[in-house]
Amino acid sequence: MTPIVIAGSGLAGLAVAREFRRLDAATPVVVVTADDGVSYSKPMLSNALAAGRTAAQLASADAVQVAAQLGIELRPWTRIAAIDRDARLLRLATGTLAYGRLVLALGADPRRPVLAGDGADAVLTVNDLAGYAVFRAALAGARRVAILGAGLIGCEFANDLAATGLGVDVVDIAPHPLGRLLPPRAAAALRQALDATGVAWHLGRTPRAVHRRADGHRLIVELDHGPAIETDLVLSAIGLAPRIALAAAAGLATGRGIRTDRLLRSSDPAIFALGDCAEVEGLSLPFVMPLMTCARALARTLAGTPTPVAYPAMPVVVKTPALPVVVSPPPAAAQGAWQEDDTADGIAARFVGADDTLHGFALVGAAAVARKAALAREVPAWL
Amino acid sequence: MKIWTCIVCGFVYDEAKGLPEDGIAPGTRWADIPADWACPDCGVAKADFEMQETPAA
Ligand SMILES: Cc1cc2nc3c(=O)[nH]c(=O)nc-3n(C[C@H](O)[C@H](O)[C@H](O)COP(=O)(O)OP(=O)(O)OC[C@H]3O[C@@H](n4cnc5c(N)ncnc54)[C@H](O)[C@@H]3O)c2cc1C
Ligand SMILES: [Zn+2]
Numbered sequence: 001m002t003p004i005v006i007a008g009s010g011l012a013g014l015a016v017a018r019e020f021r022r023l024d025a026a027t028p029v030v031v032v033t034a035d036d037g038v039s040y041s042k043p044m045l046s047n048a049l050a051a052g053r054t055a056a057q058l059a060s061a062d063a064v065q066v067a068a069q070l071g072i073e074l075r076p077w078t079r080i081a082a083i084d085r086d087a088r089l090l091r092l093a094t095g096t097l098a099y100g101r102l103v104l105a106l107g108a109d110p111r112r113p114v115l116a117g118d119g120a121d122a123v124l125t126v127n128d129l130a131g132y133a134v135f136r137a138a139l140a141g142a143r144r145v146a147i148l149g150a151g152l153i154g155c156e157f158a159n160d161l162a163a164t165g166l167g168v169d170v171v172d173i174a175p176h177p178l179g180r181l182l183p184p185r186a187a188a189a190l191r192q193a194l195d196a197t198g199v200a201w202h203l204g205r206t207p208r209a210v211h212r213r214a215d216g217h218r219l220i221v222e223l224d225h226g227p228a229i230e231t232d233l234v235l236s237a238i239g240l241a242p243r244i245a246l247a248a249a250a251g252l253a254t255g256r257g258i259r260t261d262r263l264l265r266s267s268d269p270a271i272f273a274l275g276d277c278a279e280v281e282g283l284s285l286p287f288v289m290p291l292m293t294c295a296r297a298l299a300r301t302l303a304g305t306p307t308p309v310a311y312p313a314m315p316v317v318v319k320t321p322a323l324p325v326v327v328s329p330p331p332a333a334a335q336g337a338w339q340e341d342d343t344a345d346g347i348a349a350r351f352v353g354a355d356d357t358l359h360g361f362a363l364v365g366a367a368a369v370a371r372k373a374a375l376a377r378e379v380p381a382w383l
Numbered sequence: 384m385k386i387w388t389c390i391v392c393g394f395v396y397d398e399a400k401g402l403p404e405d406g407i408a409p410g411t412r413w414a415d416i417p418a419d420w421a422c423p424d425c426g427v428a429k430a431d432f433e434m435q436e437t438p439a440a
Contacts, residue, residue: 041390041391044392044393288391288425293426317425
């Protein structure tokens with residue numbers, strides 16, 4: 001039997017394999033992955049430093065163990081070069097692999113900032129376990145770290161690094177941390193809480209260059225205005241670009257991600273997509289809960305019961321222990337306004353439409369966060 | 384009573400406290416949570432909720 005081939009061994013690829021095996025023990029499943037095939041929790045990468053965890057400690061199973069646990073074949077270090085849709089096979093460096101159905105779970109690449117200077121190549125990103133290992137090794141002897149990007153991952157790393165006693169500078173063009181997710185007062189509360197941990201903000205600024213230096217701190221980050229930042233390490237967290245190149249080259253419909261319908265089917269009915277690389281009915285949601293929801297639906301579809309995915313509102317938990325944050329962003333098309341209310345230790349913000357519909361919310365501080373489940377039930381389903 | 388931790392997102396389930404907002408009463412043992420339950424923070428299914436048993440503090 002021609003196998004179901006899953007491209008990628010991140011949380012999405014392995015979740016599909018696991019859920020499918022629960023329904024079908026017989027159909028061969030091959031997971032092909034460019035990395036080492038180690039199973040790990042990517043969200044833990046941004047709160048592992050303060051917990052003192054090494055990359056090895058974050059690995060829960062290696063490729064051999066994963067294959068045995070799931071009853072699949074797992075091919076690590078196998079990069080897919082191209083998809084030949086007519087022949088239904090993948091071109092690999094070492095030959096070809098035929099698929100009956102193909103699941104693309106290729107993830108996303110971190111966007112790279114455009115920077116001048118002889119230190120630009122020293123800028124690190126942490127988007128997988130290997131990247132975390134490099135980052136952790138580079139931290140040896142560092143006293144200060146500069147983070148480019150005050151989004152979700154930037155703020156989480158800022159909190160985690162500050163909690164280990166390092167000096168942290170955060171640069172973002174936006175005027176507030178988590179500016180795309182939080183209304184102003186909620187963002188200000190987060191900013192203050194991180195201030196108290198020693199984070200220094202450089203908001204409304206764009207990094208221009210990174211220079212190496214011979215004495216003192218190792219690097220200098222030059223900004224478009226304001227004083228330059230002296231630091232030892234620069235971590236970029238300015239966003240993700242879904243990996244669509246393989247799909248686009250094969251002629252599949254792509255937008256921000258690989259376009260799929262609610263059956264997670266791309267424009268080729270034999271090819272499916274989920275996780276950070278996918279755009280499901282126009283929604284590109286690079287978080288664990290959407291991909292787990294997709295994995296469950298897709299497993300059923302692959303096992304013979306076509307199952308459209310349904311998205312309830314899926315609030316995102318921001319791992320900033322200095323001040324817990326949960327956001328359920330209003331859908332792009334939602335009309336309404338933020339209402340921010342004080343709580344005992346933070347802000348509860350609701351994005352309410354003209355007809356009183358709750359389209360989204362942002363909860364900052366433990367008292368507000370405790371209302372997550374109740375509020376999530378009020379928000380209309382996303383899909 | 385035990386405490387369990389989601390290894391994907393770090394969510395903590397404390398049997399003593401339950402999850403009243405999710406309809407799980409205080410004192411509900413992990414074993415008694417329905418099989419189709421998923422982690423409220425990251426959506427990992429209970430069946431593969433790779434929970435680590437943590438001694439109660
Ligand atoms: C630091 C950090 C913290 C996060 N925290 C949270 C959080 O708290 N909550 C939350 O919900 N989400 C969080 N996220 C997002 C979440 O981790 C991701 O949405 C999720 O892990 C994506 O999984 P994936 O399987 O789609 O992609 P990936 O894990 O990126 O997997 C992609 C796979 O595809 C393989 N691949 C790529 N190209 C090829 C090729 N050409 N050939 C073969 N294989 C290929 C790769 O080797 C890899 O195995 C965080 C992300 C980061 C980086
Ligand atoms: Zn979880």
